[in-house]
Amino acid sequence: MKNKAIKIGIIASVLPHLFCCVLPIVLSLIGLFAPEFAHISFIPEWIEPWLFVFSALMLGLSWVLVLQDCPCAECDEEKNHKIQKIFLSVITTLFVVSVLLHVFAHAQ
Numbered sequence: 001m002k003n004k005a006i007k008i009g010i011i012a013s014v015l016p017h018l019f020c021c022v023l024p025i026v027l028s029l030i031g032l033f034a035p036e037f038a039h040i041s042f043i044p045e046w047i048e049p050w051l052f053v054f055s056a057l058m059l060g061l062s063w064v065l066v067l068q069d070c071p072c073a074e075c076d077e078e079k080n081h082k083i084q085k086i087f088l089s090v091i092t093t094l095f096v097v098s099v100l101l102h103v104f105a106h107a108q
Helices: 002-033 046-065 084-105
Strands: none
Touching: 002 046, 002 084, 046 084
């Protein structure tokens, strides 16, 4: 049972990452390198805002999990998941930039 729980935990941690980080980056790269393909509506426009909402919720949940007190044995008062906070800060910045670019692009 423990092995199954670990597998489910891995899947549960990868799925939000796909929506939060991978999907927006893939769509951005498609827009940069193949702009004519980017205008084909393979994702309906009504889903776009909901992807940002879902990504924001997953990002907020990630911040809550990283900022809470960690009970793991590897943590100490100095370390306290500093690397995860740095990565999450970069991801948050990229998310804000992607939302601003989306709003700016659709305001025209």
